[in-house]
Amino acid sequence: MLNTLKDIVRKSSIHVCLVNTGGCNGCDIEVVALLSPRYDLEQYGIYVHNNPREADVILVTGAVTDQWLENLRRIYTKAPEPKVVVAIGNCPLTGDVFNQEGGSVYAPVSDFIPVDAEISGCPPRPSEILEAILSVVPGAIALKGRQNK
Amino acid sequence: MILPIGPIHPGLKEPLRLKLKTQGEKVLSAEIDYGYVHRGIERIMQGQTWQKSIFLAERVCGICSYIHTQTFAETFEKIAGQQVPLRAQYLRVLTNELDRTQSHLLANSTYFKALEHETLFMYMLALREPVMDAIELLTGNRVNMGWNVVGGVRMDARDSHLQKIREIIVKLESEYDKYVEMFAHGPLLGLRSRDVGKLTYDEAIKARAVGPIGRASGLKHDLREEHHTYKDNLDFKVIYRKEGDNFARTMNRFDEIRVSLDIIKQVIDNIPPGDIRTKIDFGAGYDQWRNEAPRGEVTYMIETNGNLIKEISIRTPSIMNIDACAKYMLKDVATVADAVATYATSDPCIACTERVVILDEKEGEKSYQGIHNLNHKTNLINEK
Numbered sequence A: 001m002l003n004t005l006k007d008i009v010r011k012s013s014i015h016v017c018l019v020n021t022g023g024c025n026g027c028d029i030e031v032v033a034l035l036s037p038r039y040d041l042e043q044y045g046i047y048v049h050n051n052p053r054e055a056d057v058i059l060v061t062g063a064v065t066d067q068w069l070e071n072l073r074r075i076y077t078k079a080p081e082p083k084v085v086v087a088i089g090n091c092p093l094t095g096d097v098f099n100q101e102g103g104s105v106y107a108p109v110s111d112f113i114p115v116d117a118e119i120s121g122c123p124p125r126p127s128e129i130l131e132a133i134l135s136v137v138p139g140a141i142a143l144k145g146r147q148n149k
Numbered sequence B: 001m002i003l004p005i006g007p008i009h010p011g012l013k014e015p016l017r018l019k020l021k022t023q024g025e026k027v028l029s030a031e032i033d034y035g036y037v038h039r040g041i042e043r044i045m046q047g048q049t050w051q052k053s054i055f056l057a058e059r060v061c062g063i064c065s066y067i068h069t070q071t072f073a074e075t076f077e078k079i080a081g082q083q084v085p086l087r088a089q090y091l092r093v094l095t096n097e098l099d100r101t102q103s104h105l106l107a108n109s110t111y112f113k114a115l116e117h118e119t120l121f122m123y124m125l126a127l128r129e130p131v132m133d134a135i136e137l138l139t140g141n142r143v144n145m146g147w148n149v150v151g152g153v154r155m156d157a158r159d160s161h162l163q164k165i166r167e168i169i170v171k172l173e174s175e176y177d178k179y180v181e182m183f184a185h186g187p188l189l190g191l192r193s194r195d196v197g198k199l200t201y202d203e204a205i206k207a208r209a210v211g212p213i214g215r216a217s218g219l220k221h222d223l224r225e226e227h228h229t230y231k232d233n234l235d236f237k238v239i240y241r242k243e244g245d246n247f248a249r250t251m252n253r254f255d256e257i258r259v260s261l262d263i264i265k266q267v268i269d270n271i272p273p274g275d276i277r278t279k280i281d282f283g284a285g286y287d288q289w290r291n292e293a294p295r296g297e298v299t300y301m302i303e304t305n306g307n308l309i310k311e312i313s314i315r316t317p318s319i320m321n322i323d324a325c326a327k328y329m330l331k332d333v334a335t336v337a338d339a340v341a342t343y344a345t346s347d348p349c350i351a352c353t354e355r356v357v358i359l360d361e362k363e364g365e366k367s368y369q370g371i372h373n374l375n376h377k378t379n380l381i382n383e384k
């Protein structure tokens, strides 16, 4: 009973932690743009506060750089279960332009932590990010919540 | 007590570790750890053609992505000793000022967010969206525009688009004063901003602060004054203030937006017809070029061989400003909350700053590997 209630509540109250693991921060800016009144992320009950310890969703932007090799895993384990990881932009998917000879990135992110959803684009448009988060996240949280029971 | 903030923290947009030395609530001094987004851009660019590298230059920083490609292209043009057609120069200025406007609005919104003033934070973001629309209308993209090429710009702007942009700007201008008033005369905002995070003129010079941070401390320096397009064709004045506190920095940005909007209107009214691209005869050589980015001065030093890059070095403004923030502004700030707000006014852009070159003095060699190799290398050097 309590768990069902929790599932329902969590579906419409999603806390987001944004982790830039080494991109150009173009994707981060588009996530910030989501907060603006035009897109108004908060009307869907999604709240960006960048605190991994309370996060339901971790948004990863950026290819993985040296310093994040261990830290990314650490941040992932800090977030409470059930959690969903969404990779935003080409950086976490392929390393984008940085994944060439001489670059020091270790994309894709899915080598380090399990990724539930991916959005490509450099950067993807805010509306695309919003659409992806809305279509994937509530379902995934509910599903994972049930599996963990 | 040492209070670490970051790399992932509610108050920070980008990964960086801020170590505050505190006594009670009072911040005594601060230290900064970089290196979370070092990607090795300069190293990748070596030996590549400009056609490939310009996309990397754009991705040095996502907020001021435009000015990086412009500076990159202008360095190549300087090496070749050629200038792009006037229409292309105007279009570059237009995009640059649109980009500056959106960047300053974003910087101020971050400051209001750090002050927990949600209303102004939302207003700033709401003002920013039409500017992003204008950028999209002109270049086809919101953030990484791919608008510059060596020798000009990628495509021409239609007159109808320019007029639409003008409408957007005029509308923005008509609403703009209201929000500036809100900040300038808000009693609580004033209390939280005035005399907090002071950077004096001397300290600004010592820390080599640039851009709005330096200008808010009385450094009257704006590279646009020296840029040929601005100097010869456009009319603008440098905004600067004396106080050097959080209030001055935010106000300085607000006033600079006004100037930018004015320049945009001048450009649209006076843009000449003509070509937008010329052929550049690539030679071999070395040169450097500086431009005024939203955050200050950005320098590109490039050694070329035809259209190949032999060696490149990029200097971005944020590194000086963040240092000025850590060394001088955060010293003796009254509370930790103010420290986060002060950090936000220095408009840090971490993706810009992350550049590592390891100089081995004994062997006189340069290497560009990542941060983890830095520790490894220093150990090696120490062992020797």
Ligand code: SF4
Binding pocket: A022, A023, A024, A025, A026, A027, A028, A061, A062, A063, A088, A089, A090, A091, A092, A096, A121, A122, A123, A124, B059, B062, B143, B144
């Ligand atoms: S995907 Fe593109 S815009 Fe996003 S962080 Fe990477 S380089 Fe920047």
